[in-house]
Amino acid sequence: MRASGDPSATEAGNAAGGNAAGGNTEAGNTAAADRRGPSYDVLVVGGGIIGLVTAWRAALAGLRTAVADPGPGGGAARVAAGMLAAVTELHYGEQMLLGLNLASAARYPEFTAELEAASGRDIGFRACGTLAVALDSDDRAHLRELHALQERSGLASQWLSGRECRRLEPMLAPGVRGGLRVDGDHQVDPRRLATALLTACERAGVVFHRTFCERLEVARGRASGALLADGTAVSAGQVVLAAGSLSGKLAGVPEGVAPPVRPVKGQVVRLTVPRAFAPFLSRTVRAVVRGQDLYLVPRENGELVVGATSEEMGWDTTVTAGGVYELLRDAHELVPGITELPLTETLAGLRPATPDNAPVLGPTTLPGLLVATGHHRNGVLLTPVTGDAMAHALITGELPEWARPFAPSRFTAPTVPVREEQYA
Ligand code: GLY
Numbered sequence: 001m002r003a004s005g006d007p008s009a010t011e012a013g014n015a016a017g018g019n020a021a022g023g024n025t026e027a028g029n030t031a032a033a034d035r036r037g038p039s040y041d042v043l044v045v046g047g048g049i050i051g052l053v054t055a056w057r058a059a060l061a062g063l064r065t066a067v068a069d070p071g072p073g074g075g076a077a078r079v080a081a082g083m084l085a086a087v088t089e090l091h092y093g094e095q096m097l098l099g100l101n102l103a104s105a106a107r108y109p110e111f112t113a114e115l116e117a118a119s120g121r122d123i124g125f126r127a128c129g130t131l132a133v134a135l136d137s138d139d140r141a142h143l144r145e146l147h148a149l150q151e152r153s154g155l156a157s158q159w160l161s162g163r164e165c166r167r168l169e170p171m172l173a174p175g176v177r178g179g180l181r182v183d184g185d186h187q188v189d190p191r192r193l194a195t196a197l198l199t200a201c202e203r204a205g206v207v208f209h210r211t212f213c214e215r216l217e218v219a220r221g222r223a224s225g226a227l228l229a230d231g232t233a234v235s236a237g238q239v240v241l242a243a244g245s246l247s248g249k250l251a252g253v254p255e256g257v258a259p260p261v262r263p264v265k266g267q268v269v270r271l272t273v274p275r276a277f278a279p280f281l282s283r284t285v286r287a288v289v290r291g292q293d294l295y296l297v298p299r300e301n302g303e304l305v306v307g308a309t310s311e312e313m314g315w316d317t318t319v320t321a322g323g324v325y326e327l328l329r330d331a332h333e334l335v336p337g338i339t340e341l342p343l344t345e346t347l348a349g350l351r352p353a354t355p356d357n358a359p360v361l362g363p364t365t366l367p368g369l370l371v372a373t374g375h376h377r378n379g380v381l382l383t384p385v386t387g388d389a390m391a392h393a394l395i396t397g398e399l400p401e402w403a404r405p406f407a408p409s410r411f412t413a414p415t416v417p418v419r420e421e422q423y424a
Contacts, residue, residue, distance in 0.1 A: 036233070036235065037233035037234055037235060038066065038207070038234055039064075039236070040063075040065060040234065040236045041058075041064045041065065041236065041238065042240060042394055043225060043234050043236035043239045044066070044068070045068050045213045045241050045242060045243050045250065046068075046075070046242040046244060047071070047074070047075070047198075047208070048074065048075030048076060048077055048194070048242070048244055048379075049075070049077045049190065049194050049197060049383050050244070050372050050379060051067055051240070051372070052067065052198060053197055053383050053384070053386055054242055054372050054387060054394075055201050056118075056197055056200050056204055056206065056387065057387040057388065057390060057391035059204035059205055060391070061394070063395075064205075065201075065204075065205075065207070066206065066208070066209060066236070067201065067206055067208050068211065068234070069208070069212075070210055070212055072210065073198040074194070075194075075349075076244055076351060077191065077194040077380065078191060078347070078349065079266060079348065080266075080268075080349065081187070081295060081297040082189055082190040082380050083187055083286075083297055083380070084105050084108060084381045085185045085284070085381065086101035086185065086381060087150060087156070087182045088132050088157075088180070088185050090149060090150060090153065092149065094356075094357060094358070095153070096358065096405050097357065099402075100359075100402075100403070100406065101378055101381055101382065103385055103402070104383070104384050104385040104386075105186075105381060107384040107388075108186065108384060109125070112125040112188070115196050118200040118203060118204070119199040119203070120199065121192065121195060122192060122196075123189060123192045123196050124188055124189030126186060127186045128186060128187060128282065128283040129181070129183040129185060129283045130186075130283055130284040130285075130286060131168060131169060131181055131182070131285050131286070132146070132179055132180045132182065132286045133165050133172065133177075133178070133179035133180075133286070133334065134176065134178050134287065135177065135334065136175075139177065140177045142288055143179065143180055146180065147180055150180075155182075156182070156184055157180045157181065158181045159178065159179075159180060160178060160179050162176045162177050162178050162179070164179075165179040168282075169285060171280055171281060171335050171336075171337050172285070172334065172335060173333060173334055176334075185284065188380060190380050209234065211228050211230040212229035213226050213227075213243075213250060214227045214228060215251040215252040216239060216250050216252035217233070217235075217252060218252060222366065222367035222368035222369075223236075223366055223367070223368035223369035226239060236368075237368065238370060239370070240372055240390065240394070241259065244350065244352040244373060245261055245350045245352040245373075247261050247374075248260060248262075253366070253369070257364050257366045257369065259354070259360045259364075259371045260354055260355055260360075260374075261352045261353060261360070261373050262312075262352075262353055263315050263350035263351070263352065264312060264351040264376065265312075265313045265317065265348055265350055266307060266308035266349055267307070267308060267309040267319055267320070267323035267324065267346070268327070268346075268347055269305075269324055269328065269343060269346050270303055270344045270346075271304040271338060271342060271344060272303060272304065272341060272342045273298065273303075274342070275302070278302065279298075280304065280341075281296060281298040281304070281335065282298070283298070284297045287334050289333060289334065290330070292309070292310070292326070293310065294306070294330045294334065295308070296331060296338075304338070304341065306331045306338070308327075316348075317348040317349065317350065319346045319348050324346050351376050351377060352375060352376065353376040358374065359373065359375045359406050360372075360374040360406060360407075360411070361390065362389065362390070362398070362406070362408065363397065363408075365408075365412065370393055370394065372390050388400070
């Protein structure tokens with residue numbers, strides 16, 4: 001599965017052949033096994049954070065698990081800011097998603113402890129809270145609406161005057177008109193998260209095939225494995241499609257079974273706060289500026305992530321002058337001092353989005369084929385619950401009850417029996 005601009009492809013350290021037979025040492029020991037190709041209980045197609053957490057949880061549950069990806073640990077997590085923003089990213093009509101987001105946010109401290117112990121790596125979880133501010137009266141009206149929705153949904157958020165916002169964050173522009181203090185929306189460093197998941201997978205015995213997946217194999221009406229780009233034919237009892245926005249494009253997936261995901265481009269810039277300027281911001285600061293979501297996420301190591309555009313551009317990951325200009329212009333309106341900071345990186349990634357902006361998880365109508373994608377703006381936030389839901393589905397054959405609203409079947413048109421007389 002390839003597409004130009006696929007972020008998981010850009011970092012492809014194509015280590016193909018090496019792992020193909022050798023990764024599964026026992027399976028690779030005999031000539032017969034070599035001819036057949038390696039065999040696993042679970043093959044995960046895609047090694048972004050969603051594929052990795054699925055593989056890690058599956059391996060911990062005792063399933064022989066492999067991942068196919070030319071650059072595991074890459075993908076959208078390399079670009080994401082890592083906000084765990086269940087409350088500040090609440091939208092009308094997404095009440096069902098809110099429940100999943102809150103459950104995953106609540107899981108984060110325990111998930112962090114478990115992953116850090118398993119990998120020996122710090123993932124940069126920071127319980128810093130978020131401040132969403134308004135720059136003009138339109139923004140303030142928008143934030144008031146959000147506040148009302150949050151209160152109706154039983155969420156903790158506090159309205160602050162402009163002065164109170166600046167007391168919390170003195171670098172904010174003097175013109176800030178008010179804001180919402182949300183102490184429960186935290187952050188994690190997605191790059192560290194991806195690296196830790198990769199290590200945890202390796203330590204749990206997950207095999208990595210560092211190459212593309214070319215085609216799903218189907219035998220006797222069920223998914224039976226995949227053909228990889230290096231020629232390896234992998235057999236698997238179950239296959240999980242977790243290839244982000246490319247998950248709907250794998251050859252061999254029968255019509256109507258592929259998840260309805262599309263790429264939504266996001267450009268971000270990274271700045272560095274020199275030690276002499278610290279603390280520049282003490283928490284995530286966000287706003288809606290001219291109708292666009294803007295956020296500044298400060299990390300303890302001095303990195304400041306400013307994001308993000310939201311563009312329907314197919315699989316294009318070009319960083320544009322216009323995208324960077326708008327981000328910096330809007331961020332400067334919010335926090336004028338950012339123009340003093342060194343600009344260290346510009347990057348674009350692809351959010352996998354579904355028609356209802358919620359993830360698509362669990363078994364498909366093709367036996368043996370599962371999906372875990374469509375996390376759109378919430379991939380980092382939803383990583384813990386996705387791992388739990390997918391491991392449950394791989395072991396029992398069905399999603400846990402709390403995850404069933406996110407099953408792929410919600411996008412399958414109900415089959416209405418048609419009576420012949422209707423044509424009469
Ligand atoms: N969750 C932030 C974004 O998708 O830009």
